[in-house]
Amino acid sequence: QKEVEQDPGPLSVPEGAIVSLNCTYSNSAFQYFMWYRQYSRKGPELLMYTYSSGNKEDGRFTAQVDKSSKYISLFIRDSQPSDSATYLCARYVDTGTASKLTFGTGTRLQVTL
Amino acid sequence: KAGVTQTPRYLIKTRGQQVTLSCSPISGHRSVSWYQQTPGQGLQFLFEYFSETQRNKGNFPGRFSGRQFSNSRSEMNVSTLELGDSALYLCASSWKQGGHEKLFFGSGTQLSVL
Numbered sequence: 001q002k003e004v005e006q007d008p009g010p011l012s013v014p015e016g017a018i019v020s021l022n023c024t025y026s027n028s029a030f031q032y033f034m035w036y037r038q039y040s041r042k043g044p045e046l047l048m049y050t051y052s053s054g055n056k057e058d059g060r061f062t063a064q065v066d067k068s069s070k071y072i073s074l075f076i077r078d079s080q081p082s083d084s085a086t087y088l089c090a091r092y093v094d095t096g097t098a099s100k101l102t103f104g105t106g107t108r109l110q111v112t113l
Numbered sequence: 114k115a116g117v118t119q120t121p122r123y124l125i126k127t128r129g130q131q132v133t134l135s136c137s138p139i140s141g142h143r144s145v146s147w148y149q150q151t152p153g154q155g156l157q158f159l160f161e162y163f164s165e166t167q168r169n170k171g172n173f174p175g176r177f178s179g180r181q182f183s184n185s186r187s188e189m190n191v192s193t194l195e196l197g198d199s200a201l202y203l204c205a206s207s208w209k210q211g212g213h214e215k216l217f218f219g220s221g222t223q224l225s226v227l
Contacts, residue, residue, distance in 0.1 A: 036218075043117070043203050043218030044156075088156065092214065099214060100169070101146075105155030 003027060004091050006104030015113055019076040023089035023104045026070065035063055035074045036088040038106065044088055048074070079111045115140065117219035119204050125225045131192040134222045138185050138206030144168075145187040146216065147179060150201040159202075162187055191224075199226045 006023045013019055025033075032051060036044035048063040050056045050072075055064045062075040076083055086106040093100050118137040126132050138145050146169075147159040158171035162181035179189040185206075191198055201223050205216040 041220070041223075043205075043220050044216075045218065046215060049215075094214075101158070101214070101216065103148075103156040 003102045004089060004104040006089055007107055008105055010108040010110055012110045012112060013079055015079060015081060015111055017079050017111075019074075019079050019083070019109060019111075021074040021076075021087050021089075021107050021109070023072045024070055025072065025091050027091075027093070032092040033063070033065055033072045034090040034092060034101075035061075036090060036103075038086045038088060040085075047087075049092075079109075081111050081113060084109060084111050117204055117206050117217055119202075119219035119222050121222060122220065123223045123225075125227060126194050127227050128194055128196060130194050131190060132194060132224060133188055133190045134202055134204075134224075136187045136189075136204030136206075136219060138187070138204075139217055142206035142208050142217075143185055144207045144214070145181055145185065146205045146207065147187070147189050148203045148205065149173075150203055150221070151199075156203070159189065194226045196226050199224060 004023055004025050032049050034049040035047040037047050038044040048056055048058055050063045050065050053067055060077045064073045072089055086108045088106045089104045091102045120135045144163045146161040148156045150156050159173055160167055160179050161169040165181045176192045181187045201221045203218050203221045205218045207214045207216045
């Protein structure tokens with residue numbers, strides 16, 4: 001089982017819709033979760049991060065973690081065509097002697113006019 | 114601050130050749146990581162360097178190697194290229210804040226092996 005699993009999509013929504021992007025993880029160690037956005041022909045850029053038990057809101061974006069089901073979500077409100085990109089979830093674990101960042105395979109999102 | 118700079122942006126090589134990719138991290142960042150990105154596998158961790166020392170390594174064959182210089186710039190090398198090495202190679206520099214690392218990625222080097 002992969003450490004972080006993500007539905008590759010593609011996901012197509014009309015402008016203004018609420019988008020829900022999801023990942024599951026397999027390990028319960030203390031960890032952070034991150035969401036990256038990647039436009040075509042660009043490197044990923046960090047959108048948000050949350051602790052393993054928290055929710056976080058930043059403008060139109062909300063990151064949520066459900067520890068009981070090992071589910072992490074990114075919600076985008078009032079989606080815009082400029083949100084069209086691939087969204088990658090990532091799990092960061094630091095044991096004190098080593099750290100590891102593991103990415104999901106990414107979900108491609110298309111927001112249409 | 115300037116972002117992470119990777120050169121070259123595009124590269125075409127043939128099987129059996131070797132290639133060297135370069136990465137200049139954000140000024141002040143001492144940690145540099147390399148990732149391979151392919152449509153099927155996503156982002157796969159190659160290795161991480163900190164203060165010229167390899168701190169972490171992913172599950173890639175020995176044909177993949179890297180190094181970091183005293184100015185934190187890093188290079189990765191792939192020898193005896195195979196068709197399956199065609200991918201986007203991403204470099205990220207990072208710093209720790211609040212107990213976790215924030216990675217900042219470059220735009221990558223798109224390598225095509227023919």
